[in-house]
Amino acid sequence: MHASATAPERCDLAVIGGGIIGVAVARELARSYPARKVCLLEREQRLAAHQSSHNSGVVHAGLYYAPGSLKARLCREGADALYAYCEEKGVPHRRCGKLVAAVSERELPALAEIERRAAANGVPGLRRLQGAQIARYEPHLRAIAALHSPQSGIADFAAVTASLAADLRALGGAIATSCAVVGLRERPRGLLIAHERGELLARYAICCAGAWADRVAALAGGDPDPRIVPFRGSYLALEPRAAERVRALIYPVPDPRLPFLGVHLTRHIDGRVLLGPSALPAASRGRCRGEQQVASDLWQSLTWPGSWRMARRFWRVGAGEVALAVSTRAFARAASRYLPELSAGDLRPAFAGLRAQAVSRSGALLDDFAISFSPRALHVRNAPSPGATAALAIARHIVGLAARALEW
Ligand SMILES: Cc1cc2nc3c(=O)[nH]c(=O)nc-3n(C[C@H](O)[C@H](O)[C@H](O)COP(=O)(O)OP(=O)(O)OC[C@H]3O[C@@H](n4cnc5c(N)ncnc54)[C@H](O)[C@@H]3O)c2cc1C
Numbered sequence: 001m002h003a004s005a006t007a008p009e010r011c012d013l014a015v016i017g018g019g020i021i022g023v024a025v026a027r028e029l030a031r032s033y034p035a036r037k038v039c040l041l042e043r044e045q046r047l048a049a050h051q052s053s054h055n056s057g058v059v060h061a062g063l064y065y066a067p068g069s070l071k072a073r074l075c076r077e078g079a080d081a082l083y084a085y086c087e088e089k090g091v092p093h094r095r096c097g098k099l100v101a102a103v104s105e106r107e108l109p110a111l112a113e114i115e116r117r118a119a120a121n122g123v124p125g126l127r128r129l130q131g132a133q134i135a136r137y138e139p140h141l142r143a144i145a146a147l148h149s150p151q152s153g154i155a156d157f158a159a160v161t162a163s164l165a166a167d168l169r170a171l172g173g174a175i176a177t178s179c180a181v182v183g184l185r186e187r188p189r190g191l192l193i194a195h196e197r198g199e200l201l202a203r204y205a206i207c208c209a210g211a212w213a214d215r216v217a218a219l220a221g222g223d224p225d226p227r228i229v230p231f232r233g234s235y236l237a238l239e240p241r242a243a244e245r246v247r248a249l250i251y252p253v254p255d256p257r258l259p260f261l262g263v264h265l266t267r268h269i270d271g272r273v274l275l276g277p278s279a280l281p282a283a284s285r286g287r288c289r290g291e292q293q294v295a296s297d298l299w300q301s302l303t304w305p306g307s308w309r310m311a312r313r314f315w316r317v318g319a320g321e322v323a324l325a326v327s328t329r330a331f332a333r334a335a336s337r338y339l340p341e342l343s344a345g346d347l348r349p350a351f352a353g354l355r356a357q358a359v360s361r362s363g364a365l366l367d368d369f370a371i372s373f374s375p376r377a378l379h380v381r382n383a384p385s386p387g388a389t390a391a392l393a394i395a396r397h398i399v400g401l402a403a404r405a406l407e408w
Helices: 020-032 070-089 105-120 131-137 157-170 210-219 291-302 305-326 328-336 391-406
Strands: 010-016 038-041 098-102 127-129 145-149 153-155 174-176 181-187 190-195 198-207 227-238 249-252 264-267 273-276 347-359 370-374 377-382
Touching: 010 020, 010 190, 020 038, 020 157, 020 198, 020 391, 038 198, 070 153, 070 157, 070 391, 098 105, 098 131, 105 145, 127 131, 131 145, 153 157, 157 174, 181 210, 198 210, 198 391, 210 227, 210 347, 210 377, 227 291, 273 328, 273 347, 328 347, 347 377, 370 391, 377 391
Parallel strands: 010 038, 010 198, 038 174, 098 249, 198 377
Antiparallel strands: 098 145, 127 145, 181 190, 190 198, 227 273, 227 347, 249 264, 264 273, 370 377
């Protein structure tokens, strides 16, 4: 979505980053403070150019997340808010339900843990299924047990972002694209934001820069820990004949050591069935960038002690991910554990997204959403999945947090 107004020289509240979270935050600011001037700055030519349009498109119901975490609360609130918003605005979505499938006895304890977490998180309607009950939902699925979540669904997150941006404009907010922020300096009466096309003096800012969250925080003198390590998530599309074997959403039981949900099958809004994503550490944070950017991104990842500690801890998982990245057969093998009729010939390349995953100095992959502050600014430091589902709730949460902490 293009939105090329130039940035004003002054505003009250600035938002940096035009993904689904930044746009939801800017809209929330404009709704909550109608007398204040809100401006959003995005480095790309269009909004939602990165994670927000290159993901699984799944509205998560909140099954997996540690009870009491921000993810657990904001996913539940966000999914309800998102469905209501899509219904009100006519944004494409479908509450199609999903199955989490255990294929062996070994996976049953992890399935039981998901069931326990879902109950603690208040996920409505979750049921454990066996045998013929599973076949009623997904006749081609092979599993010894499954969880059915009727509240899970799909949405077009790029269309959600476009609709939120239209709300923002209608509320008087400004959106400037092709406007990368390159400097943040505190001034006596505000925050001086240097960007590609000039300067903007804002009283306060909220930074939602996705894969560049650590760099934008560093511009404001923020803590370099955690660092973003990008993970490439590629998807393959099922040929129409094979796609007929998948009705809605089929997920494996995820590896409990990782904050990723495993290679799953997703019937998208446009009818395509996609298999993915992989999760391989990537050289660059953005798509279609020059060699210089790739080298600089790679250097940033390699010079972060957390990257090496993470690699030592997860080398075995990483080896499997390398296989997925280079081989359609490996992808097909991963999915044929639960969809036995699937073969490599049923798959063709679709697209890839880059996950912005925060990694601490100690090598831990941050599981929960993370937020930090610098003078006059709030920074969203980690907003991986279910960030798109939770965007409206994240926006409400951080606008409240910023208003209290920054005393605006
Ligand atoms: C492969 C994959 C699958 C996923 N699946 C799901 C799913 O099924 N369901 C779900 O809920 N979530 C999913 N997610 C997570 C979800 O996509 C993200 O949580 C969400 O999109 C994050 O939104 P964002 O606005 O923070 O990030 P982004 O969409 O990445 O937006 C950040 C924006 O900041 C801009 N920016 C960066 N630096 C600057 C700067 N200096 N100046 C100006 N602008 C800047 C960038 O250009 C970008 O547009 C998935 C993510 C991936 C990658």
